[in-house]
Amino acid sequence: MLQIRIHGRGGQGVVTAAELLSAAAFREERYAQAFPSFGSERMGAPVVSFCRIDDKPIRVREPVMHPDVLVIQDPTLLHQVDVFEGVGDDVLLVINSARPAEELGIADFTSRLRPGAMLTVPATELAQQHVGRPIPNAALLGGFAALSGAVSIDSVAAAIGDRFSAAVGAGNIAAARAATGRHRLSSAVLP
């Protein structure tokens, strides 16, 4: 079972990201679930959502405490919330940032990761460019697909297309596809 935890802020599409990921996995004939952790709800509040993907029915319903993949939609959370709680050294890490990983100030954690296990995606910029709004979730899903290979970018695009109206869907699909070519593997963890 692949367990994904997504950290972001209210209004960034954190909940939708997990749902789209589960829909993409479902399209690939996998079992999938997605759900958020509900705290106080307001724009800008830290939000966490979860997704599980497996080849057999998923019985567990609890929050993802030990994720295999960690997606950070807002890099300002890195030093405000313990986003690395319960995360092992074998995690895959996707961070929304236009800056290289070395400048994010998380070397204490990332130095333990396997080579090629982390990438940064300028997701907010891609969203502005393709959607016209700073909602980074679709672009990060593109980055997730590129890094993990757990779902194909075509499935992600199809899930986005199912969810949104034609115009909004097309913009988000473009952002997701662009992210697969615009991500940056951390040089510190490259082999």
Added chain:
Amino acid sequence: VNDGAPRPAEAQPAAATTRPAFGTGRIGQIEGSRGVAEAVGLCRPEVVCAYPVPPQTHIVEALATLVKAGDLTACEFVNVESEFAAMSVAIGASAAGARAYTATASQGLLYMTEALYNAAGLGLPIDEVSGCAQTPSSGLHLAIVAIAGKNVPNGTRCRIRRPV
């Protein structure tokens, strides 16, 4: 739900090791809240009243959609001004003999407390789904459900469910 596809009970039972066939209309992905709403719809409620509060909002949103689209007929959706009003409307509807449904969550259930005792004490059949948010009220949430449950006379159908 009403797409003419075979119901699970009518479908051929699959071997334990065989994954259910996709694209046959027998399996699909659905949001849990939408699933609750469609199950409630199949129970033919006559009055649905609720005030939106996450994480149950999508349940009553979906029910409102079913009513407006005409998929759920002979049902009135009442958009009330609070959870206290929601349970009060459910009490009135149930007392008049209508099949009543409402949904709430966390702080909404707290605000509904006074009316909950009335519903339980009167022994009225009312169905409610209560979502559970990660808030300080979660513990109280369970306590209220437990207390209200004790007041239900034998043989009535007043019950509160926690789907999460």
